[in-house]
Amino acid sequence: xxxxxxxLVNLGNVAWLLQDHDAALSFYQHGQAIVADLGDVKLEAQIxxxxxxxxxxxxxxxxxxxxxxxxxxxxxxxxxxxxxxxxFMGLGALYHNLHRPQExxxxxxxxxxxxxxxxxxxxxxxTLYKLAAxxxxxxxxxxxxxxxxxxxxIATLYDYRDCLAQIHEQFGDLELMKPEPD
Numbered sequence: 001x002x003x004x005x006x007x008l009v010n011l012g013n014v015a016w017l018l019q020d021h022d023a024a025l026s027f028y029q030h031g032q033a034i035v036a037d038l039g040d041v042k043l044e045a046q047i048x049x050x051x052x053x054x055x056x057x058x059x060x061x062x063x064x065x066x067x068x069x070x071x072x073x074x075x076x077x078x079x080x081x082x083x084x085x086x087x088f089m090g091l092g093a094l095y096h097n098l099h100r101p102q103e104x105x106x107x108x109x110x111x112x113x114x115x116x117x118x119x120x121x122x123x124x125x126x127t128l129y130k131l132a133a134x135x136x137x138x139x140x141x142x143x144x145x146x147x148x149x150x151x152x153x154i155a156t157l158y159d160y161r162d163c164l165a166q167i168h169e170q171f172g173d174l175e176l177m178k179p180e181p182d
Contacts, residue, residue: 008157014048026052045074049087056094085114125154125163141178
C-alpha cells in the first residue's frame, strides 16, 4: 500500500509540473484517503505539500497555506527535516504571490538555509533567484542584484542551464527597471 501511495504522490507531482491541476488534485486526494489508514506521517506530509503547491498554482491561497503549514508541522513532528526546503519554498512563493514580502523572505531564507546545510546547490541557486525576484518586486534593486550575482555564481559553477536562463532574464528585467544613474 505504501508503494501505491508513493506512486500517487509521484503522479500528482508530474501532473502539477504539467499544469494539469485537476489531475494533480485527484492523485493527491486519492493518496490522502489511503494514507489516512496507513498512519504514515511522512507520506501524508508529502501529499500535503503537493496539495499546497497545486492549490497555490490554482490561486486557492487559503487552501495552499493551510496544506503547506500542515505539511511543515507533520514533517517536524516526524523528524523528516530533509524535505522541508521544498515546503518552505512553496510557502515563500505563496507569500510572494500574496504580496506579503516579510513572510516570503522568511520562508525563502529557511529554504536557503536548508539547501545549504544539505549541499543542494540547485535549490540554493533557485532560492537566491527567488529572493532576487522578491526584492525586485519591492524595487530594492541593489538587493536584487546581490542575490542574482550569488545565484549566477552557483548556476555557472554547476552548469545549471535552466537556472541560468531564469537568472539572465531577471538581470535583463533589472536593467530595464533600475533608475538611470544621475
